Amino acid sequence: MSNLTGLPPRQKPQKPPPAGGHMAWVKTLPCCVCGRAGPSDAHHVIHDRYGARRASDWEVVPLCREHHLGGTSAIHTGKETWREYHGPDWSYLPAVLELAGLSHMLAVVGRDADGKPLR
Ligand SMILES: [Zn+2]
Numbered sequence: 658m659s660n661l662t663g664l665p666p667r668q669k670p671q672k673p674p675p676a677g678g679h680m681a682w683v684k685t686l687p688c689c690v691c692g693r694a695g696p697s698d699a700h701h702v703i704h705d706r707y708g709a710r711r712a713s714d715w716e717v718v719p720l721c722r723e724h725h726l727g728g729t730s731a732i733h734t735g736k737e738t739w740r741e742y743h744g745p746d747w748s749y750l751p752a753v754l755e756l757a758g759l760s761h762m763l764a765v766v767g768r769d770a771d772g773k774p775l776r
């Protein structure tokens with residue numbers, strides 16, 4: 658056997674971090690609508706969902722309670738009203754993934770560069 662100690666350790670191929678970690682990180686961000694400081698909720702984007710497809714844990718954007726679940730301006734109270742004010746929720750996705758250094762995940766989850774689902 659030859660001496661291999663001078664060699665660098667074998668590198669594992671780069672893989673994206675598990676989505677659970679991504680979701681935890683998204684919760685630390687300010688609300689993408691109003692900029693209220695985190696912790697935020699990680700909201701799975703719901704606009705323009707085709708069929709029964711559910712957003713993956715990569716398709717989350719940070720929202721404060723008011724813009725997410727609580728009160729009249731919450732997306733889960735009235736998603737079409739929310740859209741009139743703030744645009745589609747997926748339009749915030751590219752910035753979140755870019756911040757994470759994960760822009761390539763847009764294509765992986767079937768979205769274009771604007772975050773729009775490709776169907
Ligand atoms: Zn907000």
Ligand SMILES: [Zn+2]
Nearest residue numbers: 699700701725
């Ligand atoms: Zn939500």
